[in-house]
Amino acid sequence: xxxxxxxxxxxxxxxxxYSGLSVVRYGGFLWHQMETPVGLTPGVKLSKRGESxxxxxxxxxxxxxxxxxxxxxxxxxxxxxxxxxxxxxxxxGIYHKHCLVLLGQ
Numbered sequence: 001x002x003x004x005x006x007x008x009x010x011x012x013x014x015x016x017x018y019s020g021l022s023v024v025r026y027g028g029f030l031w032h033q034m035e036t037p038v039g040l041t042p043g044v045k046l047s048k049r050g051e052s053x054x055x056x057x058x059x060x061x062x063x064x065x066x067x068x069x070x071x072x073x074x075x076x077x078x079x080x081x082x083x084x085x086x087x088x089x090x091x092x093g094i095y096h097k098h099c100l101v102l103l104g105q
Contacts, residue, residue, distance in 0.1 A: 041104075
């Protein structure tokens, strides 16, 4: 495991290793995007796609709904087969976007 000079608290973010000092960990100060797929239910057809997103600016202003329920509604997904988190940041977090993508039937 790699160590860092700045202490990093335990990660409770649903996207492993993304919270905290992700720019230090992964680089990409100007533009950063990380996609993390999470398998949920084997054998489910991936015929429908639902997406929900939340946004923030300067860590002060936030809007949107990136919940599982909103993604299910947006894509008419009843049974989830695959879930994917997509996190994007510009200028180290001046603008941040967190999306949840569901694939299922």
